[in-house]
Amino acid sequence: MSEILIKNANVCDPAQGINCETMDICIKDGKIVESVSANAKVIDAEGRLTMAGGFDGHTHSAGKINVGRFINPNDARKNLVPGLSGQVARTEKTRAQVGYNTPNTYAIGYRYAKLGYTTICEAAIPLLAARHTHEEFKEIPILDKMGLSLFGSNWQVMEYIRDKEPEKLAAYVAWGLRASRGYGVKIVNPGGGEAWGWGKNVSGLYDPVPNFDVTPAEILMGLAEVNERLQLPHSVHVHCNNLGKPGNYATTIETMKLFEKVKPSRDRQALHVTHVQFNAYAGTSWRDFETGAPMVADYVNGADHMTFDLGQVIFGPAVTMTADGPVEYANARMLHEKWSNQDIELEDASGVVPLFYSPKSFVNAVQWAIGLELALLVKDPWKIMFTTDSPNGGSFVNYPEAFTYLMSAKRREEVISGFSKMALDRMVLPGIDRELDFYELAVMTRSTQSKMYSRPEKGNLKAGSDADIAIYDILPGQIDPSIEYAKVKKAFSGAAYTLKDGEIVVKNGEIEATPKGKIYWVNAKVPSAIDSAMQKDIDVKFKKYYTVSKANYMVEDMYLQKPVEIATEGVF
Amino acid sequence: MQVVRLSLKEANKIPIEADDINPDNFAGKTEEEIKAIQVWYGNSQYPLGEFFNVKIEGSDSVENTKIVFEGDVSRVKRIGQNMSAGEIEINGNVDMHCGFNMRGGKIVINGDADSWLGCEMAGGEIILNGNASYYVGSGYRGESCGMRGGKITINGNARDYLGEHMCGGEILVKGNVGLLPAISNNGGKIVIEGNATMPASEMKNGTVIIKGETSDLLPSYKEEGTEEVEGVTYRKFVGDVNVGGKGVLLIK
Ligand SMILES: [Zn+2]
Numbered sequence: 001m002s003e004i005l006i007k008n009a010n011v012c013d014p015a016q017g018i019n020c021e022t023m024d025i026c027i028k029d030g031k032i033v034e035s036v037s038a039n040a041k042v043i044d045a046e047g048r049l050t051m052a053g054g055f056d057g058h059t060h061s062a063g064k065i066n067v068g069r070f071i072n073p074n075d076a077r078k079n080l081v082p083g084l085s086g087q088v089a090r091t092e093k094t095r096a097q098v099g100y101n102t103p104n105t106y107a108i109g110y111r112y113a114k115l116g117y118t119t120i121c122e123a124a125i126p127l128l129a130a131r132h133t134h135e136e137f138k139e140i141p142i143l144d145k146m147g148l149s150l151f152g153s154n155w156q157v158m159e160y161i162r163d164k165e166p167e168k169l170a171a172y173v174a175w176g177l178r179a180s181r182g183y184g185v186k187i188v189n190p191g192g193g194e195a196w197g198w199g200k201n202v203s204g205l206y207d208p209v210p211n212f213d214v215t216p217a218e219i220l221m222g223l224a225e226v227n228e229r230l231q232l233p234h235s236v237h238v239h240c241n242n243l244g245k246p247g248n249y250a251t252t253i254e255t256m257k258l259f260e261k262v263k264p265s266r267d268r269q270a271l272h273v274t275h276v277q278f279n280a281y282a283g284t285s286w287r288d289f290e291t292g293a294p295m296v297a298d299y300v301n302g303a304d305h306m307t308f309d310l311g312q313v314i315f316g317p318a319v320t321m322t323a324d325g326p327v328e329y330a331n332a333r334m335l336h337e338k339w340s341n342q343d344i345e346l347e348d349a350s351g352v353v354p355l356f357y358s359p360k361s362f363v364n365a366v367q368w369a370i371g372l373e374l375a376l377l378v379k380d381p382w383k384i385m386f387t388t389d390s391p392n393g394g395s396f397v398n399y400p401e402a403f404t405y406l407m408s409a410k411r412r413e414e415v416i417s418g419f420s421k422m423a424l425d426r427m428v429l430p431g432i433d434r435e436l437d438f439y440e441l442a443v444m445t446r447s448t449q450s451k452m453y454s455r456p457e458k459g460n461l462k463a464g465s466d467a468d469i470a471i472y473d474i475l476p477g478q479i480d481p482s483i484e485y486a487k488v489k490k491a492f493s494g495a496a497y498t499l500k501d502g503e504i505v506v507k508n509g510e511i512e513a514t515p516k517g518k519i520y521w522v523n524a525k526v527p528s529a530i531d532s533a534m535q536k537d538i539d540v541k542f543k544k545y546y547t548v549s550k551a552n553y554m555v556e557d558m559y560l561q562k563p564v565e566i567a568t569e570g571v572f
Numbered sequence: 573m574q575v576v577r578l579s580l581k582e583a584n585k586i587p588i589e590a591d592d593i594n595p596d597n598f599a600g601k602t603e604e605e606i607k608a609i610q611v612w613y614g615n616s617q618y619p620l621g622e623f624f625n626v627k628i629e630g631s632d633s634v635e636n637t638k639i640v641f642e643g644d645v646s647r648v649k650r651i652g653q654n655m656s657a658g659e660i661e662i663n664g665n666v667d668m669h670c671g672f673n674m675r676g677g678k679i680v681i682n683g684d685a686d687s688w689l690g691c692e693m694a695g696g697e698i699i700l701n702g703n704a705s706y707y708v709g710s711g712y713r714g715e716s717c718g719m720r721g722g723k724i725t726i727n728g729n730a731r732d733y734l735g736e737h738m739c740g741g742e743i744l745v746k747g748n749v750g751l752l753p754a755i756s757n758n759g760g761k762i763v764i765e766g767n768a769t770m771p772a773s774e775m776k777n778g779t780v781i782i783k784g785e786t787s788d789l790l791p792s793y794k795e796e797g798t799e800e801v802e803g804v805t806y807r808k809f810v811g812d813v814n815v816g817g818k819g820v821l822l823i824k
Contacts, residue, residue, distance in 0.1 A: 071714075072714050073712075073713040073714040074711075074712060074713060074714030074715045075714070077712070
């Protein structure tokens with residue numbers, strides 16, 4: 001039995017409506033409790049900013065990131081954010097670290113923990129490659145992990161939707177989550193991954209997928225219906241069609257509208273749209289490209305059925321990695337960059353392309369602005385999850401830098417002053433003076449995630465929640481983030497304390513301990529008759545098409561470290 | 573003038589990583605201070621004095637500091653890494669990565685050099701009086717730019733991938749080179765006085781002159797007449813058209 005008392009914490013916990021109030025936090029056996037005994041170990045927070053551990057709800061940190069590592073080995077040497085990147089020799093407590101956008105697994109754990117983050121969600125697990133994702137999860141220390149499984153260009157999914165077999169589709173999704181030990185349903189450019197197998201793409205929600213006679217809209221609605229039927233903890237998580245194309249904001253809004261009719265089965269959103277920055281472009285070509293963020297924000301402000309994340313751009317090198325194969329081909333051709341392309345057999349496509357975001361490029365400058373415009377024009381921070389879609393928009397180690405953009409108009413002005421006139425004409429950011437406070441920042445980095453993933457024990461400091469806590473070297477009453485943004489950045493770059501399940505894992509920005517994190521996965525129950533009917537169909541797929549057998553496909557228990565099974569009951 | 577003489581106490585089998593052995597780090601330091609500089613040996617760090625005898629004459633600025641290796645250092649890597657000025661003389665063979673990321677000054681090697689000589693160097697000069705191994709003046713794995721400036725002169729032969737991904741500077745080889753010199757180049761000049769095989773594949777920009785025999789000239793080059801350089805007339809090829817390149821390849 002271990003007890004900790006954190007005294008004089010300046011707590012910012014939006015889930016309880018606590019906005020920078022000084023109080024004590026009691027911890028017992030890894031959970032937050034109402035009180036502790038006099039024997040508790042005392043940490044004096046000395047009035048410093050205290051939040052629940054950060055929760056990155058959309059990051060590429062296990063699995064596909066490995067393709068990024070081998071296509072871009074020079075990343076191992078990059079040290080653009082000293083203390084959070086580059087080559088670091090082994091210490092008594094930590095293993096050797098390398099990299100910036102695609103760090104080794106150990107570095108991912110250490111660096112998130114230094115930022116005060118304690119939970120991550122890997123945004124794309126191909127079912128077929130799920131074992132690899134979990135092998136990487138195992139070697140990411142400290143953090144709790146979950147992952148979203150890809151269903152958006154899957155043959156079995158499209159066939160069941162075409163053949164109007166929603167029950168079998170539900171059984172297949174439940175089985176797919178079990179097979180990949182995934183947490184939720186990810187849909188990337190619905191239908192586009194399959195079209196890419198024929199060198200094509202789908203052009204919008206109603207463009208049929210070659211050979212399957214279903215449209216992206218039908219895929220989205222079919223999977224959303226099943227997602228709610230299975231009562232999954234997360235809504236469908238959608239990377240919209242037409243990503244990265246001027247004019248795509250219209251497709252994005254159209255997609256959001258489509259979900260107005262979806263009834264969530266739990267107290268959460270019906271739709272999460274991811275990295276909207278890449279999907280909020282206006283104009284008709286790269287010549288007249290401009291921000292579409294005001295239109296998207298306008299729609300989101302009037303909608304209450306959805307959440308989204310930013311996909312904020314960070315200037316400098318990044319590595320794009322996505323199941324959106326055709327987008328990566330376009331990137332590689334346009335930028336004359338290295339290109340990795342993979343066929344995930346019956347399930348999806350995949351591509352990786354390194355790139356460089358330059359403030360001198362008007363397109364990149366506008367992309368940078370769009371992420372911030374979305375964050376600042378959407379009024380309710382509970383609809384927003386802060387992300388860089390790491391490392392697509394930039395590495396997560398830049399989060400503290402990005403926080404200063406959100407909290408300080410002056411800091412934004414500094415960056416904007418380097419943009420060309422052409423770039424400034426295509427964005428609305430210079431006219432926005434809103435500055436987020438610590439409370440709103442906590443919502444976007446913790447509270448929204450807890451709500452949207454239905455993980456009530458995460459992202460807040462309520463009694464009963466996991467004692468995942470970050471204390472930052474900031475005295476909220478005595479700092480003006482809009483002016484002292486350098487201090488804000490420094491404090492968020494190395495937490496004074498990060499606690500994971502009540503254990504001190506970071507102290508004064510250095511790693512103290514490296515416990516193993518939990519893996520959350522969802523086991524959705526389906527009537528056995530429906531399940532066995534579905535199994536017959538996929539047995540045919542394995543026999544005829546897959547390069548592996550079903551027995552070698554499933555992620556077995558031995559791949560999971562400290563698994564937490566979230567059971568749900570399908571409604572049939 | 574400051575002269576620092578280093579000689580190995582005994583030949584080492586496990587490589588020593590000498591990334592801090594350069595004039596920038598030695599200038600103005602005493603014998604004791606230099607002996608205390610940490611170098612990697614296997615997976616641990618040790619003071620330089622454990623491996624080397626150190627003798628010092630004078631004390632001076634970086635520009636006026638010369639480091640002399642007495643004898644073979646064929647298992648000492650990264651000598652002269654990041655150096656900006658001064659001079660290094662190596663009287664024997666040297667291990668990999670000598671002169672990596674060099675920005676100024678001069679390295680003279682009176683022996684052979686292992687792979688990655690002068691990789692990603694941006695300035696200064698390397699004179700090699702023996703033979704070089706693979707990847708002279710190239711970029712490390714995944715980089716799009718190798719050598720960016722400065723000059724490497726090789727008085728012997730060099731092996732494969734000479735000047736890979738070179739973006740600037742000059743390489744002169746008096747002897748022969750191996751396969752694929754100037755591969756993926758995007759600038760700079762390479763002169764090979766001896767023979768070469770399959771030169772300038774995927775070259776985007778830059779100049780390559782081969783005075784000896786050229787084997788397996790790639791079909792992705794357009795012949796565009798002749799060009800005279802220092803009184804010698806060469807056949808002029810432009811490419812590599814596979815990458816829309818505008819590089820110039822001059823051969824006999
Ligand atoms: Zn993503």
